[in-house]
Amino acid sequence: MNLLVFEKKDLITPNCIAVHGERAQHLREVLRVRTGDSLRIGEIGGGIGCGTVAEVSAERVSITFGPLNQTSQAPSFDVILALPRPQILKRVLHTSAMMGVRHLFLIRSARVEKSYFSSPLLQPQKMFSYLREGLEQGVSTILPQVSLHQRFRGFLEEELPRATEQTSCALLAEPSAEQSLWALARSRGFRNGENALLAVGPEGGWQDHEVAAFRDHGFAPFHCGPRVLRVDAAVCSLLGQIDLLRHLGGHC
Amino acid sequence: MNLLVFEKKDLITPNCIAVHGERAQHLREVLRVRTGDSLRIGEIGGGIGCGTVAEVSAERVSITFGPLNQTSQAPSFDVILALPRPQILKRVLHTSAMMGVRHLFLIRSARVEKSYFSSPLLQPQKMFSYLREGLEQGVSTILPQVSLHQRFRGFLEEELPRATEQTSCALLAEPSAEQSLWALARSRGFRNGENALLAVGPEGGWQDHEVAAFRDHGFAPFHCGPRVLRVDAAVCSLLGQIDLLRHLGGHC
Structure with a gap:
């Protein structure tokens, strides 16, 4: 702590x-x-x-x-995540608060088990304890907003446009993507201070029509090489990588 | 899996x-x-x-x-880690196997609790189950070597020279370092395919004399910004960042 x-x-x-x-x-x-x-x-x-x-x-x-006059680090990521099993979600909540996620969208996708949406962990007070622990580790007071979306299409139509209009950096992690993150970094550049919107799929990956739907909303798909990371590690590693790219700035 | x-x-x-x-x-x-x-x-x-x-x-x-004729991804990191508490070590073992660590050196440092070295988790068969699960996630067959070193000085004198002579990329994660990882990337460059040797400290960080000792052995200290990551997340995020820098290559 x-x-x-x-x-x-x-x-x-x-x-x-x-x-x-x-x-x-x-x-x-x-x-x-x-x-x-x-x-x-x-x-x-x-x-x-x-x-x-x-x-x-x-x-x-x-x-x-005494006076609480130091400002907390501002969060700089929004993350869309296919709802993982509860044991993994606990870690993602901790990581999100620790590493500066502003809004965590937990969504349904074809490979998400429906039962995950009735997990007791999704009670706000339960999630709060993992988020708070993350803040206490990462030295931040700004609690990530967490929202649940049980319909993939509904999320894309009703919520996603508001999230994408706040950034020019919308990224889709997809192990079968043609482009690597490093190739993407060379071609598009990352700006320091730019909020990033990152979508991470379920174990087994997004389905083709889901990838196409994200593409239609301006997301750039990328892969990170041949090793397949567990969802909690993927979120942690990707937030670190995107943060680094923003600090490097410009076209790498 | x-x-x-x-x-x-x-x-x-x-x-x-x-x-x-x-x-x-x-x-x-x-x-x-x-x-x-x-x-x-x-x-x-x-x-x-x-x-x-x-x-x-x-x-x-x-x-x-049938024939097992596909070659596994080669590991490309050696990691030196101040032995963390068992709950964190379990995750580091999983991450190490999943993300391609070749050798994990678990060492004593001033802020490591001595009792951690008598944890039942350190029995090879116990560690093996976490490592194997990491291999099964990350699609690899090459088991990281894990070694325990109960004396900091002994490790530095007897083991470290062999590890450093295999790489020109020896990095020390240290939250109070003057230089950031991105500044380091601009000044030294990272080569694709180069094995990296990364040292990560205990909760609370390395002590000054420990940082000095690593410096004497050619390690470049760096920080990753104001957020303090838990050790398991730090390892995961840093392996991802270094991997990305190697793919970007040259001076970023």
Whole structure:
């Protein structure tokens, strides 16, 4: 935990929070905080500052803090993901918050098992705990927005146009694509600060008509070589690669 | 599972293997294989070919195969990692096999908890199951070599020279480094096909004397921006980034 993130409901006075349950236990037993220790603290949706441990008890850990006047890193990705099985989704949620995803669209595609949409993990409070852990690792206070879309066509028609109009960088990861990510980087260039919209398919990949539909919406398909990454690793690796390309800038 | 990987001991005839226990259950219940189904199959340390399911029973799944004459992707990374806690190590083992690590050196550093070296996960057979799963995901038959080094100085003096002499690309991930990975890419260039040697520190980072010691052995320290990734995500993201830089080639 590189940042302790809190919500409004954790406040017990305007400049003091109390943490209970498993989180307090983590602070006590893993991080071994003691009264008087300093730690970085941030409010979800707000700023980051310095906190001081005021009390450590069996019930709670309370932390006072000064001005939260450091700004969190802005997220710079939107990700469209064919809903993976719950064990993988947990990691993707963590990764998304840690690496700066602004909006995670979890969508249905032909190779997504319908039962995944009734997983208990999809309850907002469950997802929140993985997202918060990601923020605390990645030092950010800006919670990714997560939305569920049970109809592929409906998503493409109703939601996608709003997402694509915010970026000129819409990319479709597709192992059978003709073009590699490095060839794409040479031909199109990436701009520093540009928000990227990345679509990642299910295990087994997108179906042809799905690839065609994304193409029609301006997505550039690409592959990353012969190794097939598990969805959670693919998201992590691709966010890292796109971030690097933006920093390199221009045509590589 | 994109490839079924087997060991010599799984052979029941020269061109037929039998899979038991949890792996057979996975084939039956998750992949739902039936007699006559085709699947890609590869021998650890050997080639890849096409297999046919010969028998599915409560005890085992047996698979016959033809010539294993496709060559596996060659691994192209060596990774030095400050030994992480077991839960994270499981993921790193999977990632290493999936993304093409040749040798994973698990080392002691000042911020590594000594108890991690007595984790049951470090038994070769335990590690093997995570590595094999990574090979089966990433479509490879070349098992990473994993070695344990309980003394930092001993590792640097006795093991590191052999690893560094095999590459001109020795990189040290260090969040407090002055230079970013993209600045490094502009100044040194990466060659396609070049083996990379990457060192990743513990949670909390390397200590100053450890960074100095790696520098003395020719490592270039770099950072990846203000977000702090968990060790498993850092390894995954960095392998992806270095792979991309090698494909881009030259000075970016």
